[in-house]
Amino acid sequence: MATLSETKLPETKPETVLSNDEILRYSRHLIMPEVGMEGQLKLKAAKVLCIGAGGLGSPLALYLTAAGVGTLGIVDFDVVDYTNLQRQIIHSTADVGRKKLDSAADKLKAINPFINLRTFDTKLTSANALDLFREFDMVADGTDNFPTRYLVNDACVLTGKPNVYGSIFRFEGQASVFATENGPCYRCLYPEPPPPGLVPSCAEGGVLGILPGLVGVIQATEAIKLILGQGDPLIGRLLLVDALGMKFRELKLRKNPECPACGTHRTITKLIDYDQFCGIRGVEAAPATGGGLSEISVEELKKKLDNKEDIFVLDVREPHEYQICNINGYLIPLGDLPKRVGELDSSREIVAHCKMGGRSAKAVAFLQQAGFTKVHNLTGGITAWAERVDPKMPKY
Amino acid sequence: MKPRGRGILACIFAPYHSIFIDMPQIQIPSPLRQYSGKQASVDVPGNTVGEALAGLVSQHPELKRHLYTDDGKLRAFVNVYVNDEDMRYLQKEATALKDGDTISIVPSIAGGC
Secondary structure: OOOHHHOOOOOOOOOOOOOHHHHHHOHHHHOOOOOHHHHHHHHHHOEEEEEOOOOOHHHHHHHHHHHOOOEEEEEOOOEOOHHHOOOOOOOOHHHOOOEHHHHHHHHHHHHOOOOEEEEEOOOOOOOOHHHHHHOOOEEEEOOOOHHHHHHHHHHHHHHOOOEEEEEEEEOEEEEEEEOOOOOOOHHHHOOOOOOOOOOOOHHHHOEOOOHHHHHHHHHHHHHHHHHHOOOOOOEOEEEEEEOOOOEEEEEEOOOOOOOOOOOOOOOOOOOOOHHHHOOOOOOOOOOOOOOOOOEEOHHHHHHHHHOOOOEEEEEOOOHHHHHHOOOOOEEOOHHHHHHHHHHOOOOOEEEEEOOOOHHHHHHHHHHHHOOOOOEEEEOOHHHHHHHHOOOOOOOO | OOOOOOHHHHHHOHHHHHHHOOOOEEEOOHHHHHHOOOOOEEEOOOOEHHHHHHHHHHHOHHHHHHHEOOOOOEOOOEEEEEOOEEHHHOOHHHOEOOOOOEEEEEEOOOEOO
């Protein structure tokens, strides 16, 4: 395990002092020997860049701000929507429709007017990451996709900034500190991303609302420890959090000498195209619909159903999704389709749907291979139906 | 499978060894549980990590595509740990298992939103 002395820590500027108001505000830190005046001045001198003001970014930014991290940067280009509020505690109901940066800035300034907040209304890209990272001491990665994860890692390695890492899925999380001088980086752990579609995102798979709170606070804790130079950082260790079992496990991480980013023979000497690296073509990683897939719009389906045409609607979502909303489709979850295909009549016209159209495209491809000829995919899924046919239907 | 280190009882009851021997337990991460009959852990026989993983995918064939590439190699975004040690730094799939060992499959997850 790497020790703290190997980690690059921000230099405390000798001219930094605390005002009387700040001394009062940070008194519970100042009376602890592990922080004290020296530590609080280190926090004030520190510059931390948060990537994302979402689930992980919310607790990260709130606690780093409250703790008195002098300069906090946030990169985000998203807008607050209702589905964020179950976990992104920096935003409130009144913020729906606002830029996440504006919403976050209001809360953070209200918590601590003494910090210097720097907001970057942009997507983190290979073109801007290095310049951005150079202005900070460390980066806290709260992004939600593989291309940005690899981009953050490589940019941290190239600029020599520690990457305080956290990621979540459903009720499990991972946290570590990557890219310190002698510690492993994210690529040492995972040399390659999964192929698109194999690992579901939070939007597809769901996430327990408290989980980003747990993991984001672990990230904030690690960032503050790195700044203070106290304790044992998660360098060379991967912390696994299982909120359902409430188990915390720790795995050993090693610096891979053959790592293309931080190994002895590095091949990544500049940032690359991370969408291409992760196998994503274009901006939207649309589900592979294949050439021969027949699509039908929600308006066409509505018309056919209204005309009492013989249409068999197949819903390939999960039962708990069916409970949220449905269009009286016959429910066979995609995973059960191979063993339940016998329940379907191949002579009838079948329209398959899911939430957005991705899983049903797979179902249609499967049914076509199984010999079904009159099977169509409902473009945009039940979400498109709720938007364009039945506005009273809930969206999720 | 040979019974491992359980003395005479295990030899006598060798045909029923699975009753007497702690089989290695494989921890299934939540993204993959939909392919393991929703089980969080699966007990499978095996003297090595490779044997245990082969046992796992034979019990749950749907897991195979998620753990292995078409040419049978373990996928690069799936890490396998024996207790707290990455098998890449042990003897990989040939790593021998002891009674009570826990194998963890730790795939990369990216969520943060």
